[in-house]
Amino acid sequence: MSRQIFINLPVADLPRSVAFFAALGFAPNPQFTGEGGGCFSITDTIILMLCPHARFRDFTPKEICDTSKAVEVLLSLSCDSREEVDSLVARALAAGGTTYDEPEDFGFMYTHSFVDPDGHGWGVLHLSGTPAP
CATH class of the missing domain: 3.10.180.10 (2,3-Dihydroxybiphenyl 1,2-Dioxygenase, domain 1)
Known part of the structure; x- marks a missing residue:
């Protein structure tokens, strides 16, 4: 199932x-x-x-939870490409969301994030490999 x-x-x-x-x-x-x-x-x-x-x-x-003062949960969503990560964050910002960071490239993973209008944090990431040991 x-x-x-x-x-x-x-x-x-x-x-x-x-x-x-x-x-x-x-x-x-x-x-x-x-x-x-x-x-x-x-x-x-x-x-x-x-x-x-x-x-x-x-x-x-x-x-x-009052999300202006505390974090209740962080949600992470994978994307098929770096471009999809950037596009999703751009759409979130255009629709009234915010962000608190800049995109980060870790080699094996590209990340960015947005915060929805109710203060829920969404991490957006693309995995392109495995981390080095």
Whole structure:
């Protein structure tokens, strides 16, 4: 059986977050998108669920992280090329995201990152080899 990963993220402004991830080119799933949340297929096995804060609280008794003060999670997404890394970060910035670093080339891995409008950090990387021992 093929497993899927469902990333559930709390969002303050659902329409803004839906527009942001649509601008990145992720495939929306209209069956699970509406007033109660947004759903995007990042790949066939990675599904992004956007939950307004009130809805997110239905799933956990814990407080929602204030991402302006603390990090709740870092998400990393692989790409097929360096160009795809740069393109995805550029689309994120054009759609209202931010970044806190510059691209880094480690020889075997090229990385960059963006922060979505709700403060969730996304690392974007392309692996082109194996690290030296």
